[in-house]
Amino acid sequence: xxxxxxxxxxxxxxxxxxxxxxxxxxxxxxxxxxxxxxxxxxxxxxxxxxxxxxxxxxxxxxxxxxxxxxxxxxxxxxxxxxxxxxxxxxxxxxxxxxxxxxxxxxxxxxxxxxxxxxxxxxxxxxxxxxxxxxxxxxxxxxxxxxxxxxxxxxxxxxxxxxxxxxxxxxxxxxxxxxxxxxxxxxxxxxxxxxxxxxxxxxxxxxxxxxxxxxxxxxxx
Amino acid sequence: xxxxxxxxxxxxxxxxxxxxxxxxxxxxxxxxxxxxxxxxxxxxxxxxxxxxxxxxxxxxxxxxxxxxxxxxxxxxxxxxxxxxxxxxxxxxxxxxxxxxxxxxxxxxxxxxxxxxxxxxxxxxxxxxxxxxxxxxxxxxxxxxxxxxxxxxxxxxxxxxxxxxxxxxxxxxxxxxxxxxxxxxxxxxxxxxxxxxxxxxxxxxxxxxxxxxxxxxxxxx
DNA sequence: TAAACTTTGTGAAAAGTGGCACAAACTCTG
DNA sequence: CAGAGTTTGTGCCACTTTTCACAAAGTTTA
Numbered sequence: 001x002x003x004x005x006x007x008x009x010x011x012x013x014x015x016x017x018x019x020x021x022x023x024x025x026x027x028x029x030x031x032x033x034x035x036x037x038x039x040x041x042x043x044x045x046x047x048x049x050x051x052x053x054x055x056x057x058x059x060x061x062x063x064x065x066x067x068x069x070x071x072x073x074x075x076x077x078x079x080x081x082x083x084x085x086x087x088x089x090x091x092x093x094x095x096x097x098x099x100x101x102x103x104x105x106x107x108x109x110x111x112x113x114x115x116x117x118x119x120x121x122x123x124x125x126x127x128x129x130x131x132x133x134x135x136x137x138x139x140x141x142x143x144x145x146x147x148x149x150x151x152x153x154x155x156x157x158x159x160x161x162x163x164x165x166x167x168x169x170x171x172x173x174x175x176x177x178x179x180x181x182x183x184x185x186x187x188x189x190x191x192x193x194x195x196x197x198x199x200x201x202x203x204x205x206x207x208x209x210x211x212x213x214x215x216x217x218x219x220x
Numbered sequence: 221x222x223x224x225x226x227x228x229x230x231x232x233x234x235x236x237x238x239x240x241x242x243x244x245x246x247x248x249x250x251x252x253x254x255x256x257x258x259x260x261x262x263x264x265x266x267x268x269x270x271x272x273x274x275x276x277x278x279x280x281x282x283x284x285x286x287x288x289x290x291x292x293x294x295x296x297x298x299x300x301x302x303x304x305x306x307x308x309x310x311x312x313x314x315x316x317x318x319x320x321x322x323x324x325x326x327x328x329x330x331x332x333x334x335x336x337x338x339x340x341x342x343x344x345x346x347x348x349x350x351x352x353x354x355x356x357x358x359x360x361x362x363x364x365x366x367x368x369x370x371x372x373x374x375x376x377x378x379x380x381x382x383x384x385x386x387x388x389x390x391x392x393x394x395x396x397x398x399x400x401x402x403x404x405x406x407x408x409x410x411x412x413x414x415x416x417x418x419x420x421x422x423x424x425x426x427x428x429x430x431x432x433x434x435x436x437x438x439x440x
Numbered sequence: 441t442a443a444a445c446t447t448t449g450t451g452a453a454a455a456g457t458g459g460c461a462c463a464a465a466c467t468c469t470g
Numbered sequence: 471c472a473g474a475g476t477t478t479g480t481g482c483c484a485c486t487t488t489t490c491a492c493a494a495a496g497t498t499t500a
Binding site for chain 2: 458459466467469
Binding site: 011014019043082199 | 418
């Protein structure tokens with residue numbers, strides 16, 4: 001166990017290991033080696049061991065890792081035992097889709113509020129929440145102990161919404177707007193930008209002769 | 221111009237520069253320096269120059285870059301002048317949303333086919349395409365010259381669909397299923413996994429005391 | 441129990457990526 | 471046209487992340 005900075009890639013991969021371990025546990029496979037876990041996740045054995053190494057020693061030389069034990073350890077490390085409240089800002093095309101996306105709840109993220117600036121949308125019932133005016137954002141964030149704000153508004157309004165969320169003291173922002181946000185450094189911003197992924201594909205296709213071996217498949 | 225591997229981050233940023241250059245051209249601004257372009261995109265001047273340096277020499281010492289010229293060059297590099305045909309496999313919640321997402325067409329990616337294994341969905345009209353049986357996949361991929369396959373099926377079926385797409389000779393796969401795909405290395409896989417992003421947030425919140433300074437905000 | 445085998449955990453090397461800094465190239469000014 | 475000013479392109483350095491490689495620890499076999 002070392003206490004150095006944990007790379008973001010490591011966190012991403014721990015979730016991948018956890019998924020695989022859950023499957024292995026279901027199949028009643030009791031132990032697994034880093035080599036085998038790597039094989040199943042398209043990662044190297046060394047990578048698996050190094051990633052786990054940031055958090056402790058979980059394996060046994062000669063036999064590998066106890067599936068169930070490692071799974072439990074990862075769940076704890078990754079905060080799978082906790083839940084957080086989420087607010088979605090912007091109830092357009094994307095915002096609506098997010099409100100019905102079951103993946104939030106599955107990961108302990110409860111959507112407990114939705115906001116929109118458009119008066120026609122206010123009061124609408126979307127799944128379990130009622131769309132509120134954006135003016136009510138500060139009060140609701142505080143009252144409902146919301147720690148994650150999801151930005152699903154057009155790029156032009158994204159910074160403004162981010163400022164409101166920061167002022168209301170959310171701890172994380174999940175940004176779906178294709179724009180770079182400026183926030184204080186204690187607030188974690190996670191950008192999700194499908195258009196960026198599509199653009200990368202477009203580049204790859206346009207340059208595939210040239211880059212075929214150069215740009216390699218990446219995990220994220 | 222060096223012929224080394226181009227970092228994926230560079231590609232992402234080139235699209236950002238292109239967006240800015242398009243705006244600058246619209247405003248009739250003829251030239252721009254790396255410093256100014258960096259300022260407008262929240263990046264350093266050195267970064268701008270280094271990124272462009274992977275593809276050639278576009279600037280003039282003392283005056284900077286010709287807006288229009290650089291814009292055209294980037295469009296060519298990034299394949300903005302070309303279009304590709306796309307098939308979506310899996311017309312559930314996510315697949316349907318993707319079918320109506322305008323971002324594909326905006327980036328030169330035309331969705332020309334959709335497949336689903338569920339007989340009840342086959343024949344349904346979704347925007348401009350009709351949902352076909354998955355058995356028709358090989359023929360349609362070939363007939364319609366489809367080069368990108370989008371996987372929007374549950375994780376369990378994802379590998380099977382990937383195999384079909386590879387066999388049908390697509391060049392890229394955009395994978396929305398939260399699972400690692402195994403494909404021949406000439407096929408480019410781009411994983412898009414919202415759950416992974418949510419999980420990272422969840423980890424951040426679970427460990428924020430410990431990690432506050434350790435994990436830094438990242439651009440992607 | 442001892443030898444052969446397997447597998448971990450981790451320093452050390454390698455690779456990848458961004459920033460600095462400066463010579464060279466160009467522009468501007470008087 | 472010469473000197474001052476501006477800006478590029480890139481070698482080099484610092485930092486982060488991945489891979490290598492191997493001693494140490496455990497397991498299996500006979």
